[in-house]
Amino acid sequence: MKFIYSLVILLAIFSSSSAFNPYIPPWVRILINEKEIILSEEEKLTISLLDIDNDNKMEAVFFRKNSFILLKKNGEVKEYTSIVDFEGNILDDFSWVDFWYVDDQLHVDYDPYFTSQGQVLHLIKESSGTITIYFENNEIRWYGI
Numbered sequence: 001m002k003f004i005y006s007l008v009i010l011l012a013i014f015s016s017s018s019a020f021n022p023y024i025p026p027w028v029r030i031l032i033n034e035k036e037i038i039l040s041e042e043e044k045l046t047i048s049l050l051d052i053d054n055d056n057k058m059e060a061v062f063f064r065k066n067s068f069i070l071l072k073k074n075g076e077v078k079e080y081t082s083i084v085d086f087e088g089n090i091l092d093d094f095s096w097v098d099f100w101y102v103d104d105q106l107h108v109d110y111d112p113y114f115t116s117q118g119q120v121l122h123l124i125k126e127s128s129g130t131i132t133i134y135f136e137n138n139e140i141r142w143y144g145i
Contacts, residue, residue: 043063049102053138
């Protein structure tokens with residue numbers, strides 16, 4: 001009986017510590033281990049893939065409480081903690097985000113000249129609105145909708 005009890009505990013510990021989104025490719029898991037990034041269970045399950053900089057290479061993204069982390073195949077890891085304007089002024093952090101999702105290129109109906117280069121992140125505050133994060137010339141940009 002002790003053996004079965006011990007086995008059940010070991011299986012529970014193993015399964016909870018290795019719970020990853022099953023669609024995450026091995027390069028993301030390897031990078032997380034190499035960079036010693038500690039993820040919560042929620043972060044492990046919400047990692048998404050996208051091509052945000054339109055270089056035909058997938059990146060991985062996940063959100064933390066006040067930031068989002070972008071993992072690139074070349075081993076680069078960037079944490080974005082705020083939205084900054086063209087002059088370097090901090091406009092907002094990400095503490096207000098209720099949920100988020102990845103989408104294809106952003107096309108704005110009332111601005112025919114605006115199209116993002118790659119896929120985008122929609123950050124949503126349930127009671128108030130959406131901000132879309134995209135990249136332009138390797139710089140993070142945002143568009144309020």
